[in-house]
Amino acid sequence: MRILLASSEVHPFSKTGGLADMVAALAKSLASRGHTVGLVSPLYRGIREKFPKLKKMSEGLYLPMGATAEAGQVWHLKGSAGEHLYFIEHDGFFDRSSYYLEAGRDFPDNDARFIFLSKAVVHLARHLSWKPEVVHVHDWQVGFVPLLIRAQAAAGVWPSAPPTLLTIHNLAYQGVFAATSYPLTNLPWSYYNVGGVEFYNQISCLKAGINFATQLTTVSPRYAREITTPEFGCGLDGVLRGRQSDLTGILNGVDYDEWNTTDNKSLVAAFDRDHPEGKALNKASLQSAYHLPVRSDVPIFSTVGRLADQKGFDLTIGALEEMLSSDMQFILLGTGQPELEEAARVLAHRHPEKVGIKVGYDHKLAHLIEAGSDFFVMPSKFEPCGLNQMYSLRYGTIPIVRITGGLDDSVIDAKDDAKKVNGIKFKEYTTAALSKAIRKALGIFADPKLLEFYRWNGMGCDFSWEQTSSEYEALFKRALSMSAGGTKP
Ligand code: ADP
Secondary structure (H helix, E strand, O other), rough: OOEEOOOOOOOOOOOOOOHHHHHHHHHHHHHOOOOEEEEEEOOOOOOOHOOOEEOOOOOEEEEEOOOOOEEEEEEEEEEOOOOOEEEEEOHHHHOOOOOOOOOOOOOHHHHHHHHHHHHHHHHHHHHHHOOOEEEEOOOOHHHHHHHHHHHHOOOOOOOOOOOEEEEEEEOOOEEEEHHHHHHOOOOHHHEEEEEEEEEEEEEEEEHHHHHHEEEEEEEEEEHHHOOOOOOOOOOOOHHHHHHHHHHHOOOOOOOOOOOOOOOOOOOOOOOOOOOOOHHHHHHHHHHOOOOOOOOOOOOOOEEEEEHHHOOOOHHHHHHHHHOOOOOOOOEEEEEEHHHHHHHHHHHHHHHOOEEEEEHHHOHHHHHHHHHOOOOEEEOOOOOEEEEEEEEHHHOOOEEEEOOHHHHHHHHOOOEEEEOOOOEEEEEOHHHHHHHHHHHHHHHOOHHHHHHHHHHHHHHHHOOOOOHHHHHHHHHHHHHOOOOOOOOOO
């Protein structure tokens, strides 16, 4: 098949979270399975300098944006599996020090920036010489692509327009803008209604994708069920229920070339399921990096991630206040909401011997934390898939997770299956429930045989892309068998 993917971030070129890991790995996996694959993302600041092999394509972009037009360029690079990586250059939109926001506020022109990106994707889908058969877009930033394609098909200017897939990585982020942004799309006003892109008198980029993509997916089976309920639907549960027969939950895979413990420059010692000894050296190195006492007999609990309400960091702080009287260490790497960063700093200040905090983004350190910790704490309020808990399992670090979304689908608690148990799950979104789970973890750590059993089971889990890719292939085929545009709004 010939598949064009599009996303606002792609590892290792741009990344703020799991989306970047997922699309990069999906593209690589599909290409290695013999498909022709392209992946479109913005040319953010610094990418060209970091990847000097990028080549400017001869044809530029000149795309209508309301009453005016915007010019851009496309850069190309071949990925490791032969996938085509396309980068959309527009300095006014993408040459900035961050991707989406500044000083905690969204850029005021995010509507124009990502409608431009969406139009560039559509342009490539239509004009690339290898003629993509399916277009697979990810999240709100490219949410308008399915509609823009469908509108060209409806207008009769692109009769062979391809079917589209939208993957929702996080329903909480929808790209909602004032209705006055709508003319930037150059679409007829007939799409601006409740069954189209209108969302409470505004426009919703994600809703455009949900209503007009041929097929919809999200990143775990449980989250696919959850988002059709008012509790998790973020106002779009009704729209999603209307498309339930086209909505599939596919658990993300892990790129084990990247996330592995045996050939990894970010680790100080290799280890694996059969030779776990090296984990102790990573633990000592991690304790040194965080200026904590280097002791093998104390359990390290850790968290890596965006400090956002979604991640349940308020629970972590609350539970630690109670649990830090025990013999334990806590390590954090994260960045995000200023008040959560501050709460973390205060905790470290009060417990300098037990708590280590790094506010920032550090890919290498994220690997060392996964390798050197004993438990990984993920008490998310909701979690579409979550990758860190899957990385933890492979790195012999026991995940402590809340029962929600992909966390429930990927971690096995003793109550699920005592023979395959690899983590600790809890249900209630309360400090008391997390404290109880941490107490359970302390019990496991105190029992070396039990600790080894959990680790053995976790390190044996296989979330490789083979399974995930084959599920996407099935959906591409299904989309191809349907007419472009799919369900009518
Ligand atoms: P989400 O996509 O909601 O942010 P995931 O668990 O799916 O959460 O993916 C998070 C990814 O981002 C992981 O690869 C994780 O290592 C990485 N990450 C998040 N924050 C940081 C950080 N501060 N430093 C390094 N890596 C980070």
